[in-house]
Amino acid sequence: MSPHARWAPLFIVLVTACDQEPPTGTTFLLGKVLASMPAELGGPLRLLTPDEQQRFARGSVVFQTVFTPETGLGPLFNSTACAGCHEEPVVGGTGSADPEEAGEDVEVHATAYRGGVCDELGDKGGPVFQKQVTPALQAALGIASILGFGLLDAVPDTEILAHADPDDRDGDGISGRPNRTADGRIGRFGRKAQVPTLREFVAQAFVMEMGITNPALPTEQTVGGAPLPAGVDPTADPELTQEQLDAAVTFSQLLAPPEPVGNPVIRMGGQQVFSRIGCDGCHVPRLRTGDNPVRVLSHKYVDAYTDLLLHDMGPDLADICLGQATPAEFRTEPLMGLRFKATFLHDGRASSIDEAIRLHAGEAAGARDRFLKLSDRQRATLLGFLGGL
């Protein structure tokens, strides 16, 4: 049993009390204390309303549903369920790094970048191509944790723009800029920050990963833009109801961020080294959410270690363009949940945190060089801190 489980009865009593009377000084204070206690790993944020709890539970079911051709799967798909890729260590966590279980949580992306313009090859089935892959390649790829991403969804654009410095006016060699959609909205989800909201990312994941059309995206992806042969996709579109889509979005929004673990002295010391050598120039330790209709997402801090901006990481890491992101630009990957990953960087090429840092280049070259100059002891402290996130 988890050490927090014993708090559950108190939690229920308090929620009931809040429902029955206006918050008095004591219940308010107790509420604050409870809200600051760690949530279960893979569970929802604390202090949801009963309605939110219900929608979270409903969304968890949709997230774990294994789809079949009869219920809309395909015709092109990478996996049969969201949880097929996002299953460990808990539902909603990171993808499996076990090569034996593999073959599904891998993606092939392709786009063309000509004369500074990104062609996402939409007519050729891009930017995500459905493809089964070998266990060896599978094992080499890392998957982003999605715990706590609802809080990132709730960060206002102004907060993101406050960290942008496209012309590097402060001269620190770091020039973050936001990605933007064709209609000018600021992106934040996906490795290239190409998707503005969690709702859009989830709707796209249904179509692109599972071939499940939904009210937000009612048409199937096709191969090379060719019409689908008759009879391969018997289910009527949209294959997901609005209610199912909403539930999956709510589930993704309300997943609590993982609490860091480890020796508090190392954590504090490591965080100091992290800031001193300039890792926080991109991996901004804490962002603040804005006004939000969901109370547990409104005006909260999220310790995600990202600025949600694009940075040029140098030619060796470069892959595809997406939206305004050039091949060498990537969103600062959130370090929240780092301890659940087995491989690192967008294509999983690094098999340790240390290696991931050594592969930083471009705008991150200065911080990387300062990392390389650390004493063994300082480096161990920093890696201890990162390994507990």
Ligand code: HEC
């Ligand atoms: C075939 C494997 C696969 C399936 C199926 C899949 N995902 Fe993902 N998901 C990934 C990978 C790989 C990433 C990290 C790369 C990226 O961000 O594009 C990811 C990232 C995410 C993220 C984080 C995005 C970010 O900004 O880093 C969310 C949220 C997410 N997935 C939700 C879902 C939901 C909801 C479903 C079901 C509709 C789903 N995924 C199905 C592979 C998958």
Ligand code: HEC
């Ligand atoms: C110029 C901005 C920038 C700076 C400075 C920077 N990073 Fe990063 N970091 C990124 C980007 C962008 C990525 C994602 C790159 C990719 O996916 O290929 C990343 C990825 C990572 C990852 C891998 C995360 C994952 O889930 O795969 C780790 C670990 C990391 N950074 C740690 C650090 C540390 C420690 C420092 C300081 C020495 C640092 N970074 C400095 C931008 C930066």
